[in-house]
Amino acid sequence: MKVKIVYGSVTGNTEEMAEFIKEGLEEKNIEVDLEEGAMVDDVQSLEAYDGVLLGSCTYDGGYFPGDYQDFYEDLADIQLSGKKAAAFGSGDTFYEQYYCVAVNFLEERLKEIGAEVVLPGLKIDLQPDDEMIEQCKQFGRDFGDMLR
Known part of the structure; x- marks a missing residue:
């Protein structure tokens, strides 16, 4: 099983979350690509x-950080039908x-794309x-269990 984690972070908090989620997945022997x-x-x-985890901080009045907005918009062009997914993020x-x-x-968005x-x-x-x-x-361990 292989999972992709894609995150957007301004202060590093959501990036840290992604790293810890990755650790949890790896404890379940899931291969993880983090980007x-x-x-x-x-x-x-x-x-x-097999699975996709998307994470972002909430920035500047309810928005994604700059470049992550482009990624979010591009998601509308793909289909993840049958793929397991979840979201995470930091805020204030x-x-x-x-x-x-x-x-x-x-x-x-994950639901919209199947x-x-x-x-x-x-x-x-x-x-x-x-x-x-x-x-x-x-969260990572639980997601790993959901893939099985």
Whole structure:
């Protein structure tokens, strides 16, 4: 089994989440490719994976970080029918009405392109602490279990 994690991060918090989720997946002997959204040249390459995890911070009033917006828009051009998927991201509860809305947008897009969203979105406030790090790893382990 092989999973692709694509993340967008401004401060590094969502990138950290992606790394910890990857660790959880690897504990389940899942092969993982991790890539920043801005670096994805061919969004159709996601179709080759058994599972897809998308993560983004919520930035500047409820938006994706700059280059991740382009990746998000390109997702509309692919089909992930039959693929397992989930979303994750970081936000700041100070901005209550926008807290982690990027995760909601990602889940909606995944469903629109035919993916089966198998876990509720993982939302972390600011930088992951020890408890949240374990939540990220467990999210990865749980997703790995869903692939079997």
